[in-house]
Amino acid sequence: MSKLMERVPIQVQAAFVRAVFALPRPLRRLIAGQPTRIDGQELALDAQLLLTLDKMAGHSFVDRTPERSRAMLDRSRHLVSGVPIEPVTVRGLTLDDDIPARFYTPAEVGEDAPLLVFYHGGGWVLGTLDSHDNTCRFLAKHAKVKVLSVDYRLAPEHPFPAAAEDAYSAFRYAVAHAPELGVNPDLIAVGGDSAGGNLAAVTAYQAVRAGGPRPAFQLLFYPGTDATARRRSRDLFADGFFLTSENIDWFTNHYCPDTERRADPLFSVLRADDLTGMPPAYIATGGFDPLRDEGEEFAHKLAAAGVPVALSRHPDLIHGYVNFIGIGTRFREATAEAAGALRTGLAMSTPARTP
Structure with missing residues (x-):
């Protein structure tokens, strides 16, 4: 600056x-x-x-x-998030293992409601509950869901797999405490943007492999899915479109400095051998995003594993757009589409407690 x-x-x-x-x-x-x-x-x-x-x-x-x-x-x-969206009731929580969180309840959503466990973006290094506060308010209000925003541990102070562990712990907390949160344990989705989208997909993967309760839906905004390969979109949009190729290296080196561990599916979920049984997903990518191709490849791999997937490329948008809903109209339109997909996906969901 x-x-x-x-x-x-x-x-x-x-x-x-x-x-x-x-x-x-x-x-x-x-x-x-x-x-x-x-x-x-x-x-x-x-x-x-x-x-x-x-x-x-x-x-x-x-x-x-x-x-x-x-x-x-x-x-x-x-500068970009806008005035706080109302009416949404917000309160702080502390989850198991002392993970700070924030709980959002929109007006006219009562008990036994659907829930979105949300993981903020920021390359596993940046981001807070505050940085994505209005995004969570927007999704809560427009998707008619309660939202549990998770303040997972950040790198480099807490490198991989700390964030992935916290993300999964938060989902299990939501399932275990569903009655007191006033949510339906069979209608708990996971979601996030960028690194948060990565953590949401990784959480779903961990839940399926564990054989216990799994998320009912995945809401993934331009997720990072593979830290082991450089795809065409990363070269096309390497610089000048908010997230740069140099930024990606900076984040990756802080989060997982051990290069030999970057193929681990708990980081590079696209590298997982088997994605069978993963929850249905809405995956949004930006046309001018260096992460575009790996997000779309993950969508195709999910579909090949028999997972219902709605892939939505916004060909005119950049990385990070869910944080820009306070300016213009285009960012808000794209985020509203995702809110609608979440609401529809949860409404059509079958019980998701077991894979």
Whole structure:
């Protein structure tokens, strides 16, 4: 982040961003520049405008150290997440093994409700309950589900497999405490974005292999699924589209510095030998996301294993879009589609306690 922008109050920056996105479309296009087209896709104006403003302000996803990057994310989230979505009741919880969590209950959702156990993104290094607060509120309200957001341990202080262990523990907690949470133990989904999407899929994989209760549904936003290979989308969108190829290496090296362990299905779930019995899934990818191809390959592998999968590529979007719902309209539209898929998937779910 530029030194000048650090001195500007975040409220002023947020007001400026909102004002820019409220301009007439021709003016927004003038600021963003000529349309960006790659791989037969055209970047959404909202996404291109956001990237232009980020570049002008000197923002970046990663700023040298985990500590600086976390501070930058905590500051910049106010620019794009929007005002808190209501009416949603929110309370803090502490899960088994002292895992902090946040529980969201939207209006008009009573007892025995469906539940989404949500894992935030941030490359297993960044992200907090606060960074994805409005995303959880949005999903709770529009999918008509309760949401349990999990503050799993982060790397490099807690490297692989700490996050995967916490993620699975949180799901088991939700099943065991379903009555007191007021949720149906047969209608507990797992979901997340990016690294959180990875943890959701890994949690489902662990649950199926354990032979006990398994999630009823997987809600995976642009998940990382394979740390052992470099696919075409990573080269196509290596730089300039929020998440960069260099960022991916930085996150991976912090989370799993032991390269020999990166093929473990608890990290690279796409490398699992058998995905039979995995829960139905909605997998969303962004057309301009370096993780696009591995997310879509995971969807195809699930389908080949007989798992019902809805794969939705948003060809005009970038990585991280569920965090940008406070600006423009396109990010919110894509996130609303996912909320609808979650609501429908849980409504159609058969009992999921055993695989």
